[in-house]
Amino acid sequence: MRSKNMQGAASISLLLMSLCTQPGWSQQTQSSPTAPAAPQAVVNDTTGTPGLPQAPQPKPTEPLFMRPTSVDYTKPKSHIWNPIAPYTPINVPTFSMGNTTLGSLLKDGKIYLSLADAVTLTLENNYDIGISRINLDIADTDLLRAKAGSSLRGVSTGLLTNTIGGTTTTITTGGGPGATSAGVGGGGTGVGGIVVSTNGGGPVPENLDPVLTGQLEYEASTQPQLNTLFSGGLSVLTTDTATYNFNYSQGFLTGTQLTVGFNNTRVTTDNPFSNFSPSLTTSFRATATQHLLQGFGWGVNGRFIVQAKNDRRITDSAFRQQVLYTINQVENIYWALVSAYEDEQAKERQLAQSSQLTSDNRKQLEIGTLAPLDVVNSDSAVASDKQALVASKTNLEYQQLLMKQAIVRNLNDPALSLAPVIPTDRVALDRLPEEDLQVEDLVKVAYANNPQIEQAVLNMKNNEITIKAFKNGLLPIVDAYAFYGGSALGGAQNPNAINFNTNAPYAPGTFPSVGYGDVFQNTFNNNAPDKGVGVNMTIPIRNRTAQADQARSQMEYRQSQMRLQQLYTLIRIQVTNQQYALTNDRAQVQAAQAARDFAAQSLDAEEKKYRLGASTTANVLQQARNLATAENNSISATAAYARDRAQLFQLLANTLDRYAINIESVAQATGGGAGMQNPVIPGLTAPKAPEAPKPIDVAPPQQ
16 A cells, blocks of 8 residues: 555656646746856847847946956855865955055145046045945855855945036936945846836745754753653653754755755663663654746756846946946046136236236326226226136135045045145047047947946846746745655663563563664664655645736836836937037137137237227226136136037947056056056147237138
8 A cells, every 4th residue: 555655646746747847837948057157149129110220239348257356255265174164254355545646646745637647546546436346246245145045135236426526417327225326136126216126036046055954962851750650660760862963955956955864862761661771763864855846947046146147247337337437527527627727827817917907007197197097997807806816716726625535535644635736638629530420320339338238238137037937936836855764773771671571670681782883874774764755735826926926027127128228218319419519519619719819819909009098997907808708718618528528438438448448457456556557548638828819810711
């Protein structure tokens, strides 16, 4: 009868195994997730209409798996050479508070700063980049958890915007921990304002790390007896029990759980009814359990490893995005500093001109050739110019402070905090190749290089894995198991053991002594086997929770698809607008420079007329105000052109290639070290003093 029952259970197991291999039951792709995750193109329909050209696939951020140090946090501590190493803490090195390469720029109490120096110092010292750099290692810890079969904690991957100044209008995402604006990997995280609450859901993977448990116990028990019939006439029984139990369990990516238990008990008692004292009992059982439906296969149990590798690539891409954003931010701060510096110089020239006019007027007043009202007008102009100069100096000092907080880590050094920053670069107005490209070509470059598109595509891949997991979670739980074990007894004869037939103690040697070695051997020699197979089933009748989660996972996937299409649209609009803005900015700069030259010529002519007595103080002051306005317009137009040029490079996401910046070196530039190589930034020129007014040319311009 027992044989027939076991045959029937085996038949049921084989039937369920055959059902789960059919397409209708198993939909998991069987591919090893422990293999290196090579970048693969993801086909995305970016038009929704057959026949229209598709957007190019995003280029992966390379090299993959950048790290700020030589420590690889995806590799655990090994117990081979040090058995206790896995149980000791990992010490993460502290960050440096030193400022790299800044001392060489400090001369005569002033910091002479080029744009290349500003970018280099930013990449080494900026806190936003430094915080984002640590995310690379945090993502490695998630991959280490996934290799153990644990769920992912998630990584903050959004932009950090804590550097003051240099705001930008390019696309950013919002909402996230740690002053960042997005996250991936954990439940309830997402990008672009989309919360992916189903991320990490589905059947729980097997624990891939082996677990060894043990129980070592000694118990001394003295128990009064209500009925001495079963205690050999003793009113109190004394029992000493020693227990040594061990259990080993491990899960596998196939959905298999292996458990091996080994139990040992040694009992010493004065009970006359016990033949052995001490008695030895050992047993073991090995059980293998296989998920047949829910939780079956590598696709379910290894999905966190694949998702963790995708999250690691997203983190690399987010770090590149942070570098691009911060470089653009510092460029904007630099050009704002240049504008403030040139504005302060212009205000000094205006004050010098008005002061000179006032001095000349007073001399003429003393000799009686000028009315007092003209002196009052010139004195009023001097006071106004002094106030404008004070405001300009204050703005310059603030812009210098903004630049320092963006490029250094420690402003406690008075020599550094009080040193003025002198910008040594100016933007050139040479026409860029991007201005002559077709809009479609520029858009394709942005589509291929933009890190946000790369992150959105990788996030969709993770969503697809989650959808498969929830589809598997719809299936009933059917687990087949098989076990095999054995047991053995032994010990020494109890000297108090009573023979029921004679009511006298057994003679010595009646029960041969069996030592622990023989008991251990008998446990595994199949003398007393314990084996069997079976099936456990759990079938939810309505399955509403699984249905809701599976439907929600697809809804959130549709949201991520729409977000990707929205990114394509926004990038197209911004690139197109930025190309137009750059051409318009250059025209404005040229017009502002021409207006400035005309105002300078007009002032020069008015001053000559004034010295000849053919003009008035009011006319000279009016022309001086016109020149001041023209200089302000020229400075503002040049700054707008410089900002828009840097913003176009950020939108195209090719700033690193254009400036010859190695992203891997940026990841390792942790501050306080020897520094990194300065970038090569094209399109710059040296500062030039304002030219003297040219003689007015009455000839018509050449057509």
